[in-house]
Amino acid sequence: MTDIRFYLILFAAAGLFSLLPLGLGDYHLHVMIVSLYYLMMASSWNLLAGYTGQVSFAHAAFAGIGAYTSGILAVKFGVNPWAGVIIGTAAASLLGLGVGVLCLRMGGIYLSLTTLGFSEILRIVITNEYDITRGTMGLQVPGLVEEYSKAAYFYIMLGAAMITLIVLYKLIYSNKGLCFRAVQNDERAAASLGVDVVKVRVLAFTVSSALAGLAGGLYGHYLHLITPEIPSLDQQFLVLSMTVIGGMGSFLGPVIGAFSLEILSEYIRAYGEYHVLVFGLIALVVARFAPNGLMGLAASRLPGGPAPAVTVPSTGKS
């Protein structure tokens, strides 16, 4: 994909999207806002899992870091929510750097377990520090705009989603991205060609956590209520399912996955909260039988169409 083609498609898509508030009611706009949140989450998780082979379970946790940092700053210290979101993003990237460094020498399952632990610790802290976080009751926070309107939040999330996609595109299709994919394919071979594997993994962790922090920060202010649901494992598995079903390691996969699963889950919400479980099962089946997800299926149907960049990340390599 050339730069010009990418920006053309991105801005054309965003242009079409920006017309949506004219035709959609509040409920459907809400679904779009949530979809954009998941787009940011799934695409940035894909940078880690799909492009450097680090299957982290702490991505929703980093969104929680962004949301709670910004929310607490606003509630306790009266910090402007926009400034809060930026600080929340920075906090998530710093923590991401820390966890990334901690997990450096770990591959596969160990990294997954460590991030799972991090996520669980965060949940326990949030539920127990009631004075600060309001526990499971949730923290009421101010919004990002003076006058509440779904359309305003829709444009904010659309802008943030575009920033996310541009950052990811810049990384993945730059020289660095070549190194990312080399590491994902074969760490030892990458290192033998001069790739600093440690640096690549830490960079991916930091950037991906920062983007999750940004998404979480904005989302919290949109909801006006930040609960431990945002950094929950439920959410983590939803994001994972979206990425895997859409197509892990392909640029568009998580975008497709986020929209289709969020919209689908609105339809099956009536059947209770089992939809995450259902998606998890579908993701398992996809990972087994169509490791390139919907994008892979689309590519194999269209001869000459772009093949997805990467298959499932190899785990178990140290």
Added chain:
Amino acid sequence: MALLEGLRLSKRFGGVTALSEVSFTVEEGTIVGLIGPNGAGKTTLFNLVAGALKPDSGRVVFRGEDITGLSPNIVCRHGIARTFQVTRPFGTMTCLENVGVGVINSPRSESDGNWRATALHYLETVGVEDLAFTEARHLNVVQKKKLEIARALATRPKILMLDEVLGGLNSQEIVQAVDFIRRLRDELHLTVFWIEHVMGAIMKAAEKVIVLDQGQHLMEGTPEQVVADSRVIHAYLGE
């Protein structure tokens, strides 16, 4: 002058002594063959030099500098490139991108921003430019070996370490490959350290041959000396 030097290198894997106090030198501008029966420790020796494994004891010295225990990417940046016995292509990346990884990480890279042109040049050098836009997982074994050589060359090494690159070639192709490696050495001013089971090729290409047997440095000398040595004959035939 010795470009690369190993000093009493040892490496054990659990109970197996893969290398025991092996010393060797590779002189600048030469082709040095490394031979020995299966399991002699040849690949292990490469791994110690390339930083893929850390020696239990001993030193690796490159251009007078101690590089023992440095990580593989740093070793590469010093000017040591290697291929893998069992090839390790970046399967989901095109051949051009595979080589591009070597180009963009080389501190000596001549490409100013345009890694593609440089990568294509190295694909041409090994003769697989037709496959530039093919994903590496679709290549056959011989093509994968060529791709690994192109990738290694793209890092602009001073020394190229080849681990059994002739597998799958017929006798005529082997002759061509030997010519090719010699030409590479001359044109790129390389030093070549070369593990090979195809004895004829090593005998024709190498100025010096080092023989390992069961982790020990058995002997070294000119190809003529090596083939005539009774210990070498015994090592190969005696089991």
